[in-house]
């Protein structure tokens with residue numbers, strides 16, 4: 001590469017030699033590129049690219065748009081192929097190198113008072129020891145080297161159309177960085193780096209800086225981990241520390257509830273005497289079990305936070321239980337509640353008070369997740385509501401246990417129940433035939449569990465023998481779908497929890513047809529209940545549904561009376 005001349009223009013000529021091809025660039029640069037005031041002025045190189053292909057010298061004039069002119073102000077490419085350069089022959093590495101020169105010219109015109117000797121990065125695939133290149137140059141200049149058929153270089157037009165920096169990027173990063181570094185520093189005063197050129201591609205921070213930043217970040221992570229870990233046992237009671245549990249439930253409960261309702265049951269350390277089985281067996285209404293699949297409705301996998309705290313906290317017997325009703329919306333309620341940082345719940349249904357009571361409270365407690373002070377342990381087993389022994393057994397565990405019942409129109413509930421059974425045993429009789437003991441006489445078969453579970457008033461009577469009404473909360477299954485945040489507000493108040501779960505936690509999923517969580521506990525991702533929740537129901541004869549409504553009406557009225565709530569099913 002040579003740069004000569006004085007006055008307005010400085011000539012330059014360049015030879016680039018590749019293993020199979022060579023190219024030369026001749027051109028001139030306005031002298032002001034090399035003056036101290038160069039930054040204010042703009043200009044362009046002009047010249048030609050000459051390369052040898054298939055023993056025939058080819059030439060493409062290259063010129064550039066006058067960057068200083070208003071029309072081309074800020075023009076992208078310094079060198080643009082003229083019409084003469086639109087050739088068909090495939091371009092060669094040397095031409096690519098020549099194209100890279102254009103980038104260097106751009107830098108050169110803008111940066112240095114005195115033009116340093118330009119060093120071209122070798123074209124891609126031509127990273128060779130300099131010695132070898134020098135040896136090749138005379139041959140290449142001779143223009144006799146035949147075309148290399150395997151050449152994969154992009155066309156000159158495309159090279160020149162691209163930003164020269166992209167052409168340059170073909171060169172290995174390190175080689176490029178080193179050469180640029182040599183050229184731009186090298187003791188010369190770089191006066192005016194044109195904004196467009198260098199601002200577009202700020203140089204990456206040097207590796208040591210990045211290494212230091214990475215180290216700093218790693219140290220920060222370790223420090224944060226150690227802080228949280230040491231804090232896990234002691235920070236739980238810190239008010240406002242959402243992640244770790246506020247321990248401020250009573251403080252946030254509405255005054256009416258704080259006065260009227262029973263406070264959260266005290267956390268119970270299991271007395272050794274109680275750790276033995278109290279009784280065996282349990283009378284559960286046939287088919288009362290929800291037969292919930294464990295996944296995804298019954299997620300048992302601990303969340304990341306749960307895992308983090310798995311070493312701290314302790315397992316407690318539940319202070320609140322969702323006791324029913326089957327197909328009422330119990331899973332939705334529990335999943336929504338689990339979003340609350342002060343609620344820890346076992347995912348699967350334990351069925352302790354109906355099926356596994358003989359295993360003892362120690363076994364039951366062991367099923368529970370670990371909790372910190374201020375957190376509530378919960379579980380849900382919808383069959384408890386219709387299990388005769390359950391009220392006494394739960395009361396024996398703790399009289400202060402809070403009971404939640406999600407109720408739903410008993411007719412729809414019965415159909416939902418039937419739909420679930422049908423999905424497992426498609427050969428069962430029709431809903432209509434199962435509903436009646438004697439259809440012509442209009443006698444409803446109350447021994448069929450799908451019908452029996454809906455006699456809410458009857459079941460409630462058993463519970464009220466062991467628990468005061470204020471210790472029970474009745475959640476409307478219909479409202480839980482229509483207004484989940486509203487129902488969750490009532491539940492949080494009942495449990496003495498700070499109202500954290502609100503409208504902003506839900507969205508209505510059109511495909512599912514149900515409200516879903518924007519962020520599920522643990523995953524932080526949107527979460528709808530699985531496909532076993534919200535199944536389409538089979539068509540049931542209207543007449544049968546009407547007869548069922550008539551059947552349930554008196555029981556519903558009684559239930560409204562007992563609970564002091566009208567659920568609007570009639």
Ligand SMILES: Nc1ncnc2c1ncn2[C@@H]1O[C@H](COP(=O)(O)OS(=O)(=O)O)[C@@H](OP(=O)(O)O)[C@H]1O
Pocket residue numbers: 290291292325326327328329330331332382415416417419477480481514515516528529532533534535
């Ligand atoms: N958000 C949301 N997503 C999906 N499903 C919802 C939701 N909220 C309430 N429901 C209703 O919950 C019904 C299932 O009730 P359960 O969870 O109590 O069933 S189970 O007893 O545990 O098997 C289920 O009954 P079916 O529609 O008959 O499947 C739903 O209607």
